[in-house]
Amino acid sequence: MTTAERAVVGRAPVMVVLRGLGLGDLLMVVPALRALRRSHPGHRIVLAAPARLAPLMPLIGAVDEVLDVSGPGPVPAGAPPDIAVNLHGRGPQSVTALRRTGARTLLTHAHPDFPDVRGPSWRSDAHEVRRWCDLLGRYGIAADPADLALRPPPSWESVPARPAPVIVHPGAADPARRWPPERFALTAVALRQAGHEVVITGDAGERALAERVASLACLPERSVLAGRTGLRRLARLVARARLVICGDTGVAHLATALATPSVVLFGPVSPALWGPPHGPHVALWAGRSGDPHGDRPDEGLLEIGVREVLDAAVNLLEVGVR
Structure with missing residues (x-):
């Protein structure tokens, strides 16, 4: 300038x-x-x-x-x-x-x-x-609710050497929105057995949770990216991922903004209020509403089983929406 x-x-x-x-x-x-x-x-x-x-x-x-x-x-x-x-x-x-x-x-x-x-x-x-x-x-200012897409720079379009991963993001700001790590691990095991590269993401405060999921799923240490990606690197990772599996948290909205297919697990808050729009996204919800800031996993969130998540994930991966 x-x-x-x-x-x-x-x-x-x-x-x-x-x-x-x-x-x-x-x-x-x-x-x-x-x-x-x-x-x-x-x-x-x-x-x-x-x-x-x-x-x-x-x-x-x-x-x-x-x-x-x-x-x-x-x-x-x-x-x-x-x-x-x-x-x-x-x-x-x-x-x-x-x-x-x-x-x-x-x-x-x-x-x-x-x-x-x-x-x-x-x-x-x-x-x-x-x-x-x-x-x-x-106030007379026209806004388009569908204008959600982020605009990645052209350099992000380069094809990386490693295959596109499936991202499993087990964390959320409050316990009420955290699906049990054991269930995330079972999901990761099934996807890895199906031949997909699986990585576990999260911020620095979620490193221990990510390591627990990886350990339960017998994933190699290199699969744990929690605490090792800044926001820009996380966005680039999500942009090239085959699929994101997570709770109702920021990474779910990042997947929406970058047109990456996602399976999002909702607990105390309806996806009608915070969920992704129509597109390559599946919002799972048991129909219950509760306290999104509760200190334990929401009862409705716990009604979502591993098979339900895997069915949604496999459907998105088989369709090849990317």
Whole structure:
């Protein structure tokens, strides 16, 4: 960027968008972020979100800067932005944080604590992607809920030497959404016996869980990639995988965004609210709803058996949707 271009950027009006949540939460607002980019091409869009998500911004193509924010705020925006957009939640914390930025215009849902804010009502039965597209629609900004795909750089299209793996991702932020490791292991055994390369992914905090699954499945140590892949490398791995098997967590949304077939195990939350759209994805759910932040595996999640998961996996692998 030239000096003149930097000067223009410095004078551009700023839009601050709050989404201080995790990987899956970010991917659910990609259509909304792109809609904001299209509707405000002259603004500098600053996303208030965890800094660890920054590697995905080039694949989204709508954000100019990431402001490191976890949770509903505070949002240290510096000079008052021209527009603040609440893609975080219904409030009141997120609404308060954005009002404190001094933004001239605030786009958010209505909340009884803020009678002067004229936003749409919060719908608890709306799919998470649709929720934020509908919010912007009420403010005259058209967003396409189907615009979820990430745009990998051309260099990712090179054919790697190793065969495309099946990814087994046993972790999730809360125990309520974690299928038992023994069942993940049995699934991995069957897939490896069928001739598929299986790798176990997760973050650094899930390394022990991944190692347990690999040990139960008698997988070699090289199969455990948990804690060894940054977000960008994980995205590239998912992009070339034959299949992803996981719970209701961020990697499931990454598979959707990269058009990688997936089998996603839902427990306390219906896939009608957080599940993948139609396509090469199978969402398994026993029909129960519960506490997604519970401290033990959800009873509905435990109703999903290994055979059910394997049947879905084999069907996707045999169809060859890749």
